[in-house]
Amino acid sequence: MTGGNDPAPLAGKFIVLAVTGGISSYKSIDLARQLALEGAEVQTILTQNALQFVRPLPFQILTGRTPIERMFPIEGGKHPGEMPHISLTHQADQTVIAPATADSIAKFARGDGDDFLSTLLLSAKAPVIIAPAMNPRMWSSPAVQDNIRLLRSRGHLVIEPGVGRMARPEEGEGRGRMPEPAEILTEIHRLLLPRPDLAGYRLVISAGPTRERWDAVRYLSNRSSGKMGYAIAITALARGAKVTLVSGPSSLPDPAGVNTIRVESAEEMRIAMLDAWKNADAAIMAAAVADYRPSKTIDEKKKKNSGPITIELEPTVDILVEMGNSKGSRILTGFAAETDNLIENALEKLRRKGLDFIVANIVAGNEDAMGANASRAIIIDESGTAEELPLLEKSQLAGKILDRIAKMWQKDT
Ligand SMILES: Cc1cc2nc3c(=O)[nH]c(=O)nc-3n(C[C@H](O)[C@H](O)[C@H](O)COP(=O)(O)O)c2cc1C
Known part of the structure; x- marks a missing residue:
């Protein structure tokens, strides 16, 4: 489902967008842009490793909010004494991790709380949308697959990564590509927007x-x-x-x-x-x-006669x-x-x-x-x-x- 003809279907919705450190982190800039265009309020979180791949500035400009990069000193709160790793999960209509690295998935599954994102996820409402992106051999590893199963069993929504060419041509093709922003957006719509009454008929x-x-x-x-x-x-x-x-x-x-x-x-x-x-x-x-x-029926055009016809x-x-x-x-x-x-x-x-x-x-x-x-x-x-x-x-x-x-x-x- 999409937002239909409504130009701002996500107006009034608050979305926490967590970006972790992978080669496809750049795609999340487009996701942030689309969410903001659809009227959503977006708070970006960038892990320390995500900062190796993307800069905070595009997210700040596109969403109008400064991305949160670390636990200390406290960033992103509006009021003194606020603890954003807790208050954000109260405000959020939806939390999305895109891309989700193997590392961030493992931390979420394990229940770590050693940086801003992992701590925030401990109090995030299910379903968190997880858009994994990694090398196909990493994706198919038993450790990652066990973590995915565990997160799904806890009610989180893991979007299957796509199949395609890897970041480097010599790595060939395989499953591990980050789901496209449009696909992530569709899932956000599905979870947040009312289902039209004739859908499926x-x-x-x-x-x-x-x-x-x-x-x-x-x-x-x-x-x-x-x-x-x-x-x-x-x-x-x-x-x-x-x-x-x-x-x-x-x-x-x-x-x-x-x-x-x-x-x-x-x-x-x-x-x-x-x-x-x-x-x-x-x-x-x-x-x-x-x-x-x-x-x-007559194949040719009927000629006009002076008398009536039936x-x-x-x-x-x-x-x-x-x-x-x-x-x-x-x-x-x-x-x-x-x-x-x-x-x-x-x-x-x-x-x-x-x-x-x-x-x-x-x-x-x-x-x-x-x-x-x-x-x-x-x-x-x-x-x-x-x-x-x-x-x-x-x-x-x-x-x-x-x-x-x-x-x-x-x-x-
Ligand atoms: C060039 C490069 C590309 C990487 N791409 C990915 C990736 O696509 N997916 C992934 O799970 N890890 C990837 N990694 C490894 C992560 O950056 C690493 O596991 C890191 O600890 C993730 O931190 P974070 O989950 O806190 O952001 C990459 C590392 C490098 C050096």
Whole structure:
């Protein structure tokens, strides 16, 4: 998980970043920079041996705090009498050791208290995030592996070091590279940020109109813009879901991060939806799928005659009914766009199609939802209970629909 669109997801979080003496200590400057950019307050600790590899100045400038380098004289406290090796662990939302040398790991496992960092770790809250970095032969040594096991058994989070070229080319490749700052940041997010409510769920959403071809240039369609389905897809993505959007012809761009499948006819939408439904936890049918299509299509352009013509229409296959056949305990919901008898018509549709709930909206008059940016909807569930919503932006309505789905999943867990 990442911080999403929030520019400062770690605002208000206090992070203790301990840097120990290894060749990859320089990477921690970038980690400090990213943490500060995300709004975190960062207190760096540099071991005496880390000072052989990096200078305090970049950390000081990037974090706005002077790094602590030693136990005595007392550094880093704000008040007289403060003991930073204890007070910092009270304040810290997260303690991170990056890179963690074999030596610092051994000291932590043993419970040493002979320098500032080891003493601070004695009172640090688990999980401390440990990002080891060392030569592969050091990493695979029984002593290091025993220490790692011990620290994990105490609830600390040891990120597996990466595989790659070692500091010196003649050392070849192996496991021991410091995990990248982005990976460490992801773990910090995972521990500190609230998990979005739709994380881990797969949603399939349909949107837009369909086009039912009649001749080489003409088709039957409707006024749907796709705005409702796209708004649901974008909102679901922001709430952590994995989203597939099956879209009929729409001028809206493919939303970044959403698996968008473009289709044209009701039949193409049916095939794409049934395929996506196989691997989904919920489906929301927001597309205005044609109920009828021309029985016959003409390859060439129909010439104009003076007299009237008749186009025979045949019904299309009902996608929701077919999806309902393999529903199981998954959530299936759709929209009812009606010009009259909104609640009765929507309830009849919900029962006939076996939906969990239905979103009904009026598509006539001055509150016509089709193509508009806002919609006044009524959400009706299986029991017939109707929740009347005020006129809402489609992104707000998307939020209300997803709240219902999230609540149903919360009940199941
Ligand atoms: C050039 C050089 C590079 C080193 N790189 C690492 C390393 O990547 N990982 C490691 O565990 N130790 C490394 N060491 C050894 C540590 O610096 C040494 O164990 C030291 O005592 C660690 O102190 P600290 O854990 O208090 O920072 C390196 C030593 C030298 C001379």
